Amino acid sequence: MGNRQIYFFGPGNSDGNSKMKDLLGGKGANLAEMASIGLPVPAGFTISTEVCNYFYENNGKYPEGLKEELEEKLSMIENAMEASFGDSDNPLLLSVRSGARVSMPGMMDTVLNLGLNPKTVEGLAAKSGNERFAYDSYRRFIQMYGDVVLEIAPEKREDPDPFEEILGRKKKKVNARQDIDLETGDLKEIIKEYKQMIRKRTGVDFPDDPHEQLWKAIGAVFNSWNNERAKTYRRLNGIPHEWGTAVNIQSMVFGNLDDNSGTGVAFTRDPATGKNVFYGEYLLKAQGEDVVAGIRTPQPINREQAGGKDLRSLEEEMPEIYGQLVGVRDRLEEHYSDMQDLEFTIQDGNLWILQTRTGKRTGFAAIKIAIDMVREGMISKEEAILRIDPEQMNQFLRPVFDPSQKKKAIKEGRLLATGINAGPGAATGRVVFHAEDAEIQAAKGEEVILVRIETSPEDIRGMSASSGILTSAGGATSHAALVARQMGKVCVVGANGLDIDYRDRSIEAGGITVGEGDFISIDGNTGEVFTGSIETDPSEVLQVLIEGKLDKDQSEIYRYYEELISWANEIRKLGVRANADRPNQASVAVSFGAEGIGLCRTEHMFFEDDRIDSVREMILSADEEGRRRALAKLLPMQRDDFKGIFEAMDAMPVTIRTLDPPLHEFLPHETKDIKALAKGMGIPVEDLEKKIDSLRETNPMLGHRGCRLGIVYPEITEMQVRAIFEAVCELAGKGKDPRPEIMIPLIGSAREFVLQKEIVMDIAEKVQNETGQQVDFTVGTMIEIPRAALTADKIAESAKFFSFGTNDLTQTTFGLSRDDAGKFLVDYLRLGIWPSDPFQKLDQEGVGALIKIAVEKGRGSRPDLKVGICGEHGGEPSSIGFCRQNGFDYVSCSPFRVPVAIVAAAQAELNERKK
């Protein structure tokens, strides 16, 4: 432990600053920073993350001296705020909040209004001159403390919250529409019922001692670091469990004190669109949680946002306070050079700032803000690149609804409601009402829309599994909106026209009922909700680049995209290629900036209707002669396929992999298809069935595939290589510049490679002699089974390049079938056995160790060995970082991941420079 365990902040006197996030958490560091730069921050202090770690390492005990230090800092708050903790005349009330290094919204616990008891509540009433306010605060405090510290929860999933049940019953009884309609007497009765219920459920009285309240609340916050939802959140977001949380204890200020009070949250720029406008919401006579929880629909902070709606903005309601708030906004952006998310409270006409942090934003907003800030001279291009999550590039490519289809849906009366556009893109899927159901359905391959009144942190996994999220309550800063924005999900919130009934599992709106399993469609750009499914249209970027429907001048979005890609291209050194099997895919990849093809799978061509017959004839031939006859028919087709690809990729490298999948994949498995094929081939069904049976494999992943086919049937490799070189020589003869790289799959022994390479060299020479064309080419291999990595030195003696097939390498290194892992993947992630799905993020520890061995051994034999990756990981940012660290020449990914890979490659480069 360091000496200091608790860090004070308050007007002109902060122990910490914004650089101390590791120790103070993000919130604590920023509170200290804000106090330092003169913003109006209620005094408080932060118990450091080191105390949290001590707490966990010592079975919930606190380090020595903490109590004394806390007492000392508490009296500093009392001095700053001119009130006394536990004093029955002039009571100081405190908030107790978590605060990790990075924000984990809603994941951990908070207690507000701490310090109230039957005596201090009277003091608060007297001091504020507002008895209702004091008892309302006390009611809220008991409820929150009961939930967080005493852990009082519904006994069954279907049951209502016990506090909400008492509150709801009372509201009904006195005919109160909203909480605010309850009178002091009602509140006192509610408090009494709360206390009775607590005594009944816990066996002890609700504590009156403010110090007991404080220490128990601190313990609850520390404990909440390890609750299930926080652990899930950390896993999903790659946050180490060892970081721990700080605890922020701060003087309460009251947005619910009187008509001159309120509370709100704001972003210094629009977090959905990235527009440089001040954006936020507030509620009069409310505490902060009311805005975020979405119980009352909040009002906009300025006229611009209010639009035509019947809502009074803060700008109109309290112009002076609004002016101060704009000043705070400017000061924060200037100070932090980034878009900030802030919380404020107005108490009796005074503005207090309770929190600032880097604001979450949509992918597009992130990019727009970063680029705008470069244009505004606030940050460098490099800084802009580093601020973007490369995954956000996906959002440029998100579909939107086909306008004519949408118009038609509206005409047909299928527009069910309109809510707030909280996550861009268009999504269509089946309705589910519970997060668990979303997970289950998604695991089955269903596209689902999770529909909730509002979401809560327990729903995270289900949100992650859904194609879209729709809520009927809550605003643009509600939990659903925040999380969806972060996950890059299509999201509509606050569609309060919807009546959602969890018990009936149905939605009603304007007489239309939508049941569980029915299709709905949501537009995250406009907030519209439709019944049924609606066809989607490609994004603007795709319309410019691929569809040619838009000119780049017509699309501001496209111009942002283009600028960003050009900066990333300036920075990165890692090459970016695409995995593409057909000429049109190759063209798309080039449009996105791919610099070559890293994987062209020849077998996909085999499935085309006019080819599969010859392929099957080849497979079912009794002998080599028969196979050669069938292959001869395939040759001209394969040659034409390759010609198309080489034309699309002129002067760029094209890595063509020889046949990889087991032959049985090309044969029919349904009885009727088998019958049809037997008839077509003029052979008895039984003979065909016998042949198909003889090709069946116990573990096809580990069976007769890859180069093992070319070894046993060299005539297949011969045909494919001939097709490639005939295409290449023909194009070369026409002045084109085809650049083939022949790649042999599933090599496990150097000799396998040597034997297949001999065929390539032999056929290449023959075709060159036949055509009189001389062409450059290389022959290399995939490294996709551990033995290849372990004997890479020998393989590299004859292979000119390695391309890591990390899908198969992950399967073999883990002994894990991608097709079967689903059954236990969820448990493995839940239990923290795997930090993430190893098929999504490269397992740097295990698979990465083999890759390092292979690169080192390979370059040991052949220093200029070209090294790339063509597994799915080639488009995943953290895996791309790994590739850069290990000296790869390029990554190759699916065409639509190319923009992600370009930005990730630039980030990887900047991260390398930092070292």
Next chain:
Amino acid sequence: MGNRQIYFFGPGNSDGNSKMKDLLGGKGANLAEMASIGLPVPAGFTISTEVCNYFYENNGKYPEGLKEELEEKLSMIENAMEASFGDSDNPLLLSVRSGARVSMPGMMDTVLNLGLNPKTVEGLAAKSGNERFAYDSYRRFIQMYGDVVLEIAPEKREDPDPFEEILGRKKKKVNARQDIDLETGDLKEIIKEYKQMIRKRTGVDFPDDPHEQLWKAIGAVFNSWNNERAKTYRRLNGIPHEWGTAVNIQSMVFGNLDDNSGTGVAFTRDPATGKNVFYGEYLLKAQGEDVVAGIRTPQPINREQAGGKDLRSLEEEMPEIYGQLVGVRDRLEEHYSDMQDLEFTIQDGNLWILQTRTGKRTGFAAIKIAIDMVREGMISKEEAILRIDPEQMNQFLRPVFDPSQKKKAIKEGRLLATGINAGPGAATGRVVFHAEDAEIQAAKGEEVILVRIETSPEDIRGMSASSGILTSAGGATSHAALVARQMGKVCVVGANGLDIDYRDRSIEAGGITVGEGDFISIDGNTGEVFTGSIETDPSEVLQVLIEGKLDKDQSEIYRYYEELISWANEIRKLGVRANADRPNQASVAVSFGAEGIGLCRTEHMFFEDDRIDSVREMILSADEEGRRRALAKLLPMQRDDFKGIFEAMDAMPVTIRTLDPPLHEFLPHETKDIKALAKGMGIPVEDLEKKIDSLRETNPMLGHRGCRLGIVYPEITEMQVRAIFEAVCELAGKGKDPRPEIMIPLIGSAREFVLQKEIVMDIAEKVQNETGQQVDFTVGTMIEIPRAALTADKIAESAKFFSFGTNDLTQTTFGLSRDDAGKFLVDYLRLGIWPSDPFQKLDQEGVGALIKIAVEKGRGSRPDLKVGICGEHGGEPSSIGFCRQNGFDYVSCSPFRVPVAIVAAAQAELNERKK
């Protein structure tokens, strides 16, 4: 190249000796040695293996100076033998033979009688006074040279050999029963026809120039090093291709000169039984190849062998020569301290020794000879151990026919014929007539007996695939007998009562016809051949050790076995354990000398009739509660299983692996079984089918198995661990000393192990508390997937032992399913991609690299980590050597491999000492 390329040997003047096998090959080195120690060796010289390698590296060119050196040595032969090469009055004739470092019988080419032409043949006739002999020699020379150098062969597999065709036609015409019945005139006509046929097929005349003959023959021998059958032989026997062959050129001596001449082969001891008797065969008026080729049935060299048969032995025929031969035998055994295989020729009453080499022998003979030689004071125990191929220990355990069954078969008239007992043991299987068919049928899992008139080197792969080998021609030194002895195959040769017809694919004998696919049974101990199959009885060793049917005093064989095992146990340091799942298997293993159980698979117990229902109930339960109910029923059964095993293994370690196979392996797959199960469970068939379908996996090898089961269903691990500890504590309470080692399978991440170990520790503590017994135990893991090896340092932080599951580790390292590899294994071996089947011999380069990483990393974290192996390789000698080299503590193999492992472990130790 060294200076000397050619090494002379002859009476009292040898350039080489028996230590120079690398350079001179085995034959050449021994000829030089024999000449040195005064044995009568015809003069000759050896062209070294270095010349062979030069020849291959320089496209068939010879090194400079070779020609001159050859001329010089040739004149030394001429001086020693008092004859001149190419001289028409007193011609020297030569033999040209291959000679590799180790013997490769029949694999490479030989030319005899070289130097004959129309002039020298007349000189030979005059000199020998035997015109018929001279022309017979010339006929043989042309035929052999035509075959070997001119490569004249049948055009189709079914065709007769063109030389044999001419010869046969002539014999028919003149009514000659044997070659010896042909007269000089016949021979001259045959020679003419041979030459015409050669001219027709090659377009050139048969060469008359002796020097041209000599150089072409040398080239042919060098080329024969790389013919297909030689390559196959080297692959099967692990002989490096780089060794090359020497060429031995030696003065001819003639066993076919006159009635006072002959030729023979002999073993200094009986190669089949190991008995210390001089054992051999000879033919009068014959050349060496006649004995080996089995064309004429040879005669025994002494009375003892002749037995009651109507054959005159050499001892009777030429007592003086026989006496000299016995002297040679004594001199050779004294000089080489090992059983020798020698070739001799008697020319006109003079004995010549043409070759000596270490004699091939049966497994049992090898052991008996080695032990006898220790007893005779000729060699040390260590030397004896090193002389044995550990695989030969298997022969002690070979079955014999059940005597009553055999008696019954004889009574039923099923004794078809009796031949020579050439490979011990008893075999029963279906008849095949071609080596290819043997391979094909064996690949399908059929036991086959390969039936041939005689075998040839082309048949090796088929012989290897057969359960037994039966020939109608040839003797105890024929190709079939030699190869079978070496491979350890059951073999009967020379059963000349059988009339084998390849075209009809049938055997006839005494009116009985046996067709292809019919069962026959052969007794390799007695030479008997039966129709139909006969039940077998365990070996004498098993009858002493396991069955208790014999007392050790009654079995000399057992006493040899016991002595050898005791020597091996004195020497070895590597522990030997067994893989055993049931108490009776454990007892067998202990009888063989196992020092513990290295792998007890708990799942095999699950298949017992009374358990499988509960297992299925557990698998098909909808929830944890249902699973726990079913597991509770299994608990007492598993506990009893473990009790039995711990009792059998008292005070020895027992490594128990928790459940490993995917759950679907326990469910029925046939429709009728599914129906029966559904009925038994009282659920609809469709529901059961759906559940079975949901458990089906694409790649079960890489699916939900191993510790992945215990992670998802911890209750399974809990039950198994409880069963173990309840058994252990109960036995400990009775004063027994059970020593459990709990092994978690298929670990890929350290955290998987930690989570499963927590369960083990928790349950172990509970059961110990419940029973009041304190027991010692350890928890460790299998290392069977690459990721475990790569992260072994982290796993070893909590695992106390590693046991390499090399079956699965081979599958994952190669990306190769053992169940599917059969489809291309043959091609992979043929093409030299794999030196041997990696599931039989550990792949030291690839899989071995991972094992080294794992041991190094594991012992880095935990220096006293116990390391073992429990894959099939744990019983394979070369793999055991690898384990010893890498510091393993023990190997574990199937109970019947324990004797092999014990001897291999002793050898491994002796090999380590040599370093």
